[in-house]
Amino acid sequence: MKIVVCIKQVPDTTEIKINPTTGTLIRDGVPSIINPDDKAGLELALSIKDKFNAHITVITMGPAQAEDVLREAYAMGVDRAILLTDRKFAGADTLATSHALAGALRRLEFDLLITGRQAIDGDTAQVGPQIAEHLDLPQVSYLEHLDFDGKNTFTVKRRVEDGYEMLQVDGPCVVTVLSGAYKPRYMTVSGIVGAYEKEVEFWGFEQIDVVESKLGLKGSPTRVHKAFSRGVKAPGELYEVDTNEAAGIIISKLKEKFII
């Protein structure tokens, strides 16, 4: 059983600041973390490893410092880590990113490919499904739970707007995981102590299987028209009253606005 998990290093903030002139994210001074959906995906992989002794590879595309999230993944218990990094990948939108990742994944064997649903710095939810399309693999997005039969079949609970679907899918396949699906484990102390002694493989354009025109800025059809911060909301009204009175105030306010 071989599992590959795609993870992304993202800035740890719900309040992403944007440079108003360039329209890009200001990442300076913001600590970096493993994207929450991806971390849940990592936990899914590790929980399968606990039971079925799977081999887990993590892969990330990013600048050299993205190596840190791979070390963290090592400390959580993965077996192999690959950093896709090359000038040719720079400026990629979701399509060019998924082409680069798919290019690397063609060089890897796996029964299950796990990605997060979406990254908190882009919120597109496109990369996972695009990879599945490039590799022509079945995919289940918005995964809430997965059962593995120990052979090659996965029973997956998938969240949809008004409920959930239960699906069965055979490997190799792609799933995209919701952050609430699995609570990530802590890194272990011995995992941390060993994390920087393990090898992180650096893969560039030469190592992957994809045509250059699909990569980086050239391969990115998306153009950012404009990026802006949302205006600050009005401060609201604060009442310090008991519960009954509070409920009354809320109801009358909702009625005032014709919400109820």
Add this chain to the structure above:
Amino acid sequence: MDFSLSKTETLFLQMIREFADKEVKPLAAEVDEEERFPVETVEKMAKLGIMGIPVPVEYGGAGGNNVLYSMAVEELSAACATTGVIVSAHTSLCAAPILEFGNKEQKAKYLPKLASGEWLGAFGLTEPNAGTDASSQQTIAVEDGDNYILNGSKIFITNAEYGHVYIIFAMTDKSKGVKGISAFIVEKDFPGFSVGKKEKKMGIRGSATCELIMENCVVPKANLLGKISEGFSIAMKTLDGGRIGIAAQALGIAQGAINETVKYVKERKQFGKPISAFQNTQFQLADMQTRVVASRLLVRQAAFKKDKGQNYSTEAAMAKLYAAETAMEVTNKAIQMHGGYGYTREYPVERMFRDAKITEIYEGTSEVQRMVISSALLK
């Protein structure tokens, strides 16, 4: 000289802070109020390798070092000082002397169980009449065939009630005084061994501090730790290491109290503004944080020297002395800045103040630390 954290240390702090915040802090008030030993936290720490941080991998430990260990005790204690001392007594006072003074068989038998957290360790030196004057041991060990027979009692023993292995000191030759003390590895199931009354304490109330009773307790000769009559020196060297743990505990309590205070003074308004706007608040906080950072540097220095195999006895004494007195001063000021609210159990600084006091007493009182430091200076 490099004061920056290594990548490993940074990753470790990320883990231990998250663990302390999510798993330890939510239980701290309850553990204190109910005087409850946090069994579930110890189990969680065991799974992550926190019960064997500086123990080498070959003995089932995490293969870390004393710097990481001191960071762990600090961060755990910032959330809950009870949890901090459980780890500290277990690691520094039980696993460490077996690692340092144990023979091959003893290490192979005890370290994997201790480092994995399957077994909890403790240390029994103090007796009713042997506190600061630890050399006045009245517990006696007499040879009997393949065993030693121990008789006597110990008091104030951390982790006692939940322990599986105890490092116990006893007189093997009374006529030799200090030179007649030996150390033993005693298991809780050895015949004649029992845990006595549990103390009701001011602080670290979740840690089980009890009496140990040995009544014709049968200890195999194979469980003599180090050589015969080396006990006092083993005790003193063990306490040198333990002081790094207690200094880290004091440091954690102090930083925890500052963190709570910073939050509070920004929220609490008097005279129409947050009390953080008063210069007195700002200056007090500046002094508190400066002392805490100085304590942290002393703790890290002592741990670093121990890791390098250098003599660290004076450094550990300084770290413990300064961090403990800092913890007292800082928690006292933290309550002052909380006003009446800080005097109630609504706010954690009340508990932190009570927890801080013990760090000036155990593993050598502050007076003892001053003796250690000055005797190195005047020798």
